[in-house]
Amino acid sequence: MSISLREDNFVVIDVGSYQTKAGVGTHDTNKIPSTLVSMAEFNSPIKDNRIVSWDDFEATLQHVLFKELNIKKIRNEHPVLMSVPVHWTKQEHERLTQIAFENLNVPGLYIAPQPLLALYGCGSVSGLVVDVGHSNTDVNVIVDSLIQTSCSETIPIGGDHFNRYFLTLLKGDSGLVQQCEQAGVALDEAFAQHIREQPGVCHVAINHELQKTAATEQDESAVSSNMDEIADKEALPTDEDDEAPGDLPETIDVEYREHKFTIGAYRHRAYDPLFDPALVGADCLSLQEIMLMAANRCEPPEFRPKLWENVVLTGGCCLVQGLKRRVRSQVGALLPVSENPGDTQTTAIGFLRIPDYFSVLKKANYQHYSTWLGGEIVAKLIFIDAKNYVSKVDYNESGPSVCHTKSY
Known part of the structure; x- marks a missing residue:
């Protein structure tokens, strides 16, 4: 059975360690999320991209859905798209699925990785996504909507x-x-x-x-x-x-x-x-180094120049002016230059941003909403047909592990 998509039907929740964004989806995606929740108010249940307190995390979701968005728990007719860090394990996906259906009473659920949604929000299906967050910075390679997890890099700087x-x-x-x-x-x-x-x-x-x-x-x-x-x-x-x-x-x-x-x-x-983690006593690579490492592991090699043309900066710390120019300068100093450039020769470093036709979200100070926007775009397509997402019927028949059959 499919859920009838109405103007005020689905919910998008973009989970973060510092701040969680949420809102009821509509056919008009040209808007910012209606709800911003500080995770510090719920004892910061996410640290280093992992759940450290499921009770506090569930309390956050309860607050978002039933207080901020004013959804009725008993008659919850709002399927939820949840964006989560790409590092989450199968067990964490299953625990989230269990909470969603048993404690939040959602009629449908779709879990999507944040880097992919950020890329979609900037109008592309391939690129290098850099998420500068509260405690970590993540770099992910995406080719034709597939995250190459073997290329993913993280440094404890945020x-x-x-x-x-x-x-x-x-x-x-x-x-x-x-x-x-x-x-x-x-x-x-x-x-x-x-x-x-x-x-x-x-x-x-x-x-x-x-x-x-x-x-x-x-x-x-x-x-x-x-x-x-x-x-x-x-x-x-x-x-x-x-x-x-x-x-x-x-x-x-x-x-x-x-x-x-x-x-x-x-x-x-x-x-x-x-760009120099030693300044804070961190024994790790710099942003420019992990970007280069991630891109150089991309397969097939001919896609690598495309990655450098489609760099997405996202996360709460991506808004500072000059960051793109600094990344260009630091990464450019590491990129090899050949006198006989072949198919894998990088000729330029370009940055994607939210397209201009999203007149509200295209503003520079709204660029960190690219993941939220990508979530809204995907939700509009996913929740039209129950074959695309985990329904309550699916959950009752197969249990929490069913989330692995209908997700990115």
Whole structure:
């Protein structure tokens, strides 16, 4: 038996370790999710892409469905598409399926991997998906809608590490320390995160840009010729929403708890641990290294140039300006250049984004909704026919393991 698809029928839930996005799907996908839930309010049940507390995770889903979306549990007629990390095991998929049907009373369920949905949200079926999350950064290779799991890479670097590193930079500013003491404001990770997440405050600068920002007016003329030479060597194409920053101000004033604070040019180094994990004491590879490793394992080899043309940046930390240019610079320095390029020669690094016809979601500050958008697109196609998703009839007949027969 199939579920009749109505305007307000299916639900899309994009699960995250820091924030979970959800909303009731409609025929109009040109919208942001209606519900954003902080996972900290539910004791952060997901850490390092794995469930550490199923009770807290279930409480999150109960809150999303029955309080935020106001769905009636007894008469739940809303099938659910759930986006989950690609690293989840079969046992975790089965546990989620059991909770969905037995405790949430959903009439239908479809579980989809987040990297694939992010790629769909950007209008492609092949590409290299980079998810910069709260505690980890994941890189996945997708070719013709299939995730090549043998290529997947993860490093334990994310927003939490950016906050800690940025805090060390902030504490090194004696003027800021004095301002905080006078205002009676704690200079802690909450302060660092607030500043880092303010639009236009932090910028992921390429080295020569940061050096130029820090230069004094007296030194600027002396270094300009040297900087121009470096800039020529590192000149890279830019995206419409990630253009070269021009002259970055050395300091900027920001507000926090009704007080104004002056932040120096070091703010543009907040995201440096992504490219140099040793800055936060992490013994792991850098983002540029795992991107190269993942792409080089893609099969067949002739698909590899296509991956570099279709890079998707997603996750809560992907919105900072300059990230694309920095990735181009760092990865470009590692890519081999041949005088006789063959079919596998990479000629350019390009980034995908949400298509322009999604006029609301195409905005640069909504790019992290690409997974959500991909979920809505898939849900509209999946929930038309019960053959495509796990129905309550399927679950009653086969149990939790039935989820493996109807999912990506």
